Amino acid sequence: MKKDIDFTPVQGVAVAIAFTGELPEERTWNVYLINNNSVALENVFVTSKGYGTIEDEEVKTSVLRHMFERVEAKSFVQVEVIDPSVFKLNNEYWVSYYIDGKIYDKRFVFVPDSITDEHLIDISMLQMQGVLHS
Numbered sequence: 001m002k003k004d005i006d007f008t009p010v011q012g013v014a015v016a017i018a019f020t021g022e023l024p025e026e027r028t029w030n031v032y033l034i035n036n037n038s039v040a041l042e043n044v045f046v047t048s049k050g051y052g053t054i055e056d057e058e059v060k061t062s063v064l065r066h067m068f069e070r071v072e073a074k075s076f077v078q079v080e081v082i083d084p085s086v087f088k089l090n091n092e093y094w095v096s097y098y099i100d101g102k103i104y105d106k107r108f109v110f111v112p113d114s115i116t117d118e119h120l121i122d123i124s125m126l127q128m129q130g131v132l133h134s
Helices: none
Strands: 011-019 026-034 039-052 058-059 064-071 074-080 091-100 100-111 121-123 127-134
Touching: 011 091, 011 100, 026 039, 026 064, 026 091, 039 074, 064 074, 100 127
Parallel strands: none
Antiparallel strands: 011 026, 011 127, 026 074, 039 058, 039 064, 039 091, 091 100, 121 127
16 A cells, blocks of 8 residues: 555655757757766656646646656656647656665646746756756
């Protein structure tokens, strides 16, 4: 049972939504999982979905699942491409992984309209600009 599992707080792991392309109309947005820990993450499972309301209509995106055997220490992986049309929704990334046989689990939610030029920062590990959630 889930209640019997000791879920240790997640540290050193973040999700970023960042772009490539110089001009706003040329941007390609991607979701990245960042491991800032000094150890690798094993059997990483990321579930993504979008949900919310657009123009008074309830909207839900498909649930996508991604599996990564290993995310090395001080590195990152690209999880998926994301369409800017869903930035008006909650974009949720549920991340589960193992370190030394112990399970870690965290939900990262980018709330509606949080992925905007005003919230962009330089993300040094990616060498890109984006929005970081840790």
